Amino acid sequence: MFSQFIDSPLGLIRISATSDGITEVLFTDRSGDTTPSPLTELAAQQLQAYFAGSLQQFSLPLAASGTAFQQQVWQALCTVPFGVTCSYADIARRIGNEQAVRAVGAANGRNPIAIVVPCHRVIGANGTLTGYAGGLDKKAWLLKHEQRQPALF
Known part of the structure; x- marks a missing residue:
């Protein structure tokens, strides 16, 4: 499991991923240990572009667990x-x-x-x-x- 944090206009965001895709993008109030990967880095870049107003559609592989x-x-x-x-x-x-x-x-x-x-x-x-x-x-x-x-x- 990989993770990293970014600061945003809405506070701290944790990005988590496996080698298959992004599993979480969550608002959090505290950071922790990070193990970034190319996918979490790509998600961080796209989220920063979204907040800057230069990205309207994300292109990330997603791998959320759910029914x-x-x-x-x-x-x-x-x-x-x-x-x-x-x-x-x-x-x-x-x-x-x-x-x-x-x-x-x-x-x-x-x-x-x-x-x-x-x-x-x-x-x-x-x-x-x-x-x-x-x-x-x-x-x-x-x-x-x-x-x-x-x-x-």
Whole structure:
């Protein structure tokens, strides 16, 4: 297992990976031992570019642990474009299971790869901000950050 930390406008972030891909991008309040790898370095570079406003789409191999359903939800989250929000119901429809809105919410909340797998782009059906593991203040910041960026084509 490899890991490293980066400072961001939202505080310290831990990036973890195996040789297969990124397993975690998590907000943390303390650093620890690091064992960087080319993958954690690449993730760090891409996250820094995202925060600088010069990257809108990540291109990293992902290797998060989760159930088949969670993996399906996380893959659907990766299709939500930069600067766009959707609801849990939208994700449930996208995976072909309209009745799974609450399960989609639970899977969204267990996403271990913050920002890269953009669970922050999921909001309540009425347009309000709903739970975010990093805190609603971070979710609001991320959404505002994405709204200020010009579309890159």
